[in-house]
Amino acid sequence: MKVLVATEKPFAAVAVDGIRKVIEDAGYTLELLEKYTDKSQLLEAVASADALIIRSDVVDAQVLDAAKNLKVVVRAGAGYDNVDLAAATAHGVCVENTPGQNSNAVAELVFGMTVMAVRNMYNGTAGSELKDKTIGIHAFGQVGRNVARIAKGFGMNVSALDPYCPDEVIEQAGVKPIHSVEELYRNNKFVSLHIPATAETRGSVGYDLISIMPKGGVLINTARKEVIDEAGLAKALDERPDIKYVADIKPDSADELKARFGDRVFFTPKKMGAQTAEANINAGIAAARQVVDFLRDGIDKFRVNK
Numbered sequence: 358m359k360v361l362v363a364t365e366k367p368f369a370a371v372a373v374d375g376i377r378k379v380i381e382d383a384g385y386t387l388e389l390l391e392k393y394t395d396k397s398q399l400l401e402a403v404a405s406a407d408a409l410i411i412r413s414d415v416v417d418a419q420v421l422d423a424a425k426n427l428k429v430v431v432r433a434g435a436g437y438d439n440v441d442l443a444a445a446t447a448h449g450v451c452v453e454n455t456p457g458q459n460s461n462a463v464a465e466l467v468f469g470m471t472v473m474a475v476r477n478m479y480n481g482t483a484g485s486e487l488k489d490k491t492i493g494i495h496a497f498g499q500v501g502r503n504v505a506r507i508a509k510g511f512g513m514n515v516s517a518l519d520p521y522c523p524d525e526v527i528e529q530a531g532v533k534p535i536h537s538v539e540e541l542y543r544n545n546k547f548v549s550l551h552i553p554a555t556a557e558t559r560g561s562v563g564y565d566l567i568s569i570m571p572k573g574g575v576l577i578n579t580a581r582k583e584v585i586d587e588a589g590l591a592k593a594l595d596e597r598p599d600i601k602y603v604a605d606i607k608p609d610s611a612d613e614l615k616a617r618f619g620d621r622v623f624f625t626p627k628k629m630g631a632q633t634a635e636a637n638i639n640a641g642i643a644a645a646r647q648v649v650d651f652l653r654d655g656i657d658k659f660r661v662n663k
């Protein structure tokens with residue numbers, strides 16, 4: 358059986374070694390397609406694969422059509438909006454993710470970018486501190502929970518909104534549950550986004566929410582660019598010169614936002630929240646183990662398609 362690791366943005370070499378060991382110990386063959394620049398390379402490589410391990414790599418109906426032997430796709434990470442689940446189901450392919458494995462890495466980057474924002478992009482002028490400030494966590498999943506833990510280390514007052522998470526779970530983490538999205542944005546100087554990109558959330562954070570943030574508000578996005586209404590963001594930044602937006606996912610209008618708002622906006626060149634050796638090892642090896650569990654024993658505990 359052949360397991361293809363297709364990563365346009367490669368894992369750290371040490372993680373690839375770990376993945377290889379898991380796959381080869383199980384008696385399977387590992388093939389690596391890293392830094393590919395054209396979809397045709399993926400289509401060719403996937404043709405003979407029984408299993409596929411990916412990151413944010415797009416697996417659509419065309420890829421699935423080309424993958425005649427494919428039985429399982431494991432997205433080494435949390436968000437699986439890059440996989441066409443309906444097409445996978447139609448092709449009889451199981452899709453899984455590896456929840457929680459890279460969440461600390463993403464949460465640490467939230468604070469990397471937040472400190473940079475309040476220290477004025479390290480330009481030498483007097484900035485401000487995080488201690489005693491309010492932070493609202495928009496969705497209390499695995500990343501949100503790590504953000505809460507780290508925020509408390511900074512001495513921040515932490516609130517969270519998550520209609521899918523019981524209040525008790527939020528309270529047990531020492532975090533105040535919030536039940537209205539307006540309240541979350543109105544009352545928190547910092548808001549950290551952790552909602553997935555779904556039909557419900559696409560374009561859901563825009564002018565109405567960003568413009569009601571308190572003075573000096575900073576919106577931090579390590580989730581997905583799609584959840585932002587970019588025209589609304591630009592309008593809010595225009596009207597409110599005190600607000601900043603820092604993101605680990607370049608918006609479509611990045612160049613325009615940068616030209617208009619300069620150092621009040623910041624975008625990493627390539628999504629790098631999960632780009633640590635630790636996260637690569639955790640998510641990559643978890644993915645390899647899940648592939649083996651599926652191919653050998655039919656275990657699909659982390660399946661996300663029906």
Ligand code: 3PG
Nearest residue numbers: 412413434435436631632
């Ligand atoms: C995730 O959904 O796990 C993160 O966005 C990380 O994505 P990446 O593996 O492409 O860095």
